[in-house]
Amino acid sequence: MGKRTTIKDVAAAAGVSATAVSLVLNDRPSRVSEETRRHILDVAERLHYVPNQVARTLVTQRSMLLALIVPDIQNLFFAGLAKRLEEECQQSGYSLIVANSGDSRETEHRLLTRLVSRGVDGVFLIAAGESCGDVEALRSDVEACSCPVVLIDRLVDVDWCDGVGIDNHAGGRLAAQFLIENGHRRIACISGETRVGNAAGRRDGFVEGLAEVDLSPVLVVEGDYRFDSGLDAAPDIVASGATAVFCCNDLMALGLLQGLHRLGRSVPDDISVIGYDGIAERFGFGAMLTTVGQKIGWLAHESAAVMLDRIGGSPSAGIASRTIMLPPELIRRGTVAQIPMLPIESGAESRADAERVEVG
Incomplete structure (x- = not known):
């Protein structure tokens, strides 16, 4: 292993004092001319000088x-x-x-x-x-x-x-409003763990968005934000008769898409899916996933x-x-279908307590 280049090495090669080199390399005020400053920087680069961060931390009280x-x-x-x-x-x-x-x-x-x-x-x-x-x-x-x-x-x-x-409550409301605007009335939800504040905010905002038009979820599945939560929830979602599902993160939405595919259901022809995060596409997944995007x-x-x-x-x-x-943003892609706009029912049936299932 080669010897570390020091400030003294740079000073000797540049023909200046170690103090001048220290001031220039640490970008501190000095009376060093611009020509000399450039010369010192050139020499430091040629000698592959790397600052000693431990020593710098002792001086600046910052580790960077x-x-x-x-x-x-x-x-x-x-x-x-x-x-x-x-x-x-x-x-x-x-x-x-x-x-x-x-x-x-x-x-x-x-x-x-x-x-x-x-x-x-x-x-x-x-x-x-x-x-x-x-x-x-x-x-x-x-x-x-x-x-x-x-x-x-x-x-x-x-x-x-x-x-x-991110305002998770507003994001949940965005998802509910978008599905309602596209004609959906039987809507399910796969939430995250309710002990986590952002999961509760998304779910609560979603439920409140439905309640504004006298609806409630036909099913709420509590997941854990992981792929398998969405995958495992697919049979219960299908059995609920939901035409649309709000998943409280994209990873669970991707799992649900896989589970629905295994059950022979087509998205969005048979059932619509909306996620949350807007991150899946960055990793090459879910290019068509409609989602509530976090900026x-x-x-x-x-x-x-x-x-x-x-x-x-x-x-x-x-x-x-x-x-x-x-604020969150709605990212419209290809997993939510518009269906015939059915009238919103009133009374106990539409506001019945949603069945709750835990998975994952």
Whole structure:
């Protein structure tokens, strides 16, 4: 292994002082002429000089490292968000460490402690499902961190921490309204785990959207945001007689599409399907899936902006906590069919309590 090039090596090769090299390479104010500055940079590049980040951290008290903790890196939404957030961080000179909690509160706690102890400048946190059900424990963990923490997506109760998310309640209403506008009256729902706040928001917004026209779901299946939840729900969906299904994420929608195909049902001719996230197409799946899109680039941008404000100590960083809620968007593709507009019935039949089935 070759010897690391030091500031002294660059100074000797450039014929200037080590102090001048340090000022130029750290982009600090100096009286060094522009010609000399360019010469130092050229020499540093020729010698393959790489800054010693450990030494720089001791001087600046910043590691230029940020961390993102996700519940499930295999989830397409979290993977896509991690990629966009990494791009945002890189634009500001930061590297991003991604860690997976496995939706476990214990693992999440351990990761927070370990990452903070290793000197990251801030943590982006998508709370584990177990933490969403134990908000006080989550709050205790966050408040114990010596660096800024920004909650993303699963915002739980965020009056004590910065949070950036999508208005899930509005997204659920969008899905309901779109299906109603296309003539559907017998509509089912595959939700996420109701202990997770965004899952409850999507489901509740959807149910309220139906209730506005005196409808209720013919079936609610509680899934877990994974592919198999949608796949396993297919027989119950078919048995319910639903003409349309709202899936609370794209991954479950893709599983449902596979399950319906196995049962010989055609989408959208036999049954319509709408997902949530708008992420599947980025990975080469679900190119035709109608979905409620989360603006993932916007979510990453706003999350990074809040974090950098906290680290940089901007005037807005003095606010106790901030919650930024972004609007969803309906992405119309090919899995929702328009059917003859049937009249909306009134009375007990249309407002009957939906059957609830748990899968996954």
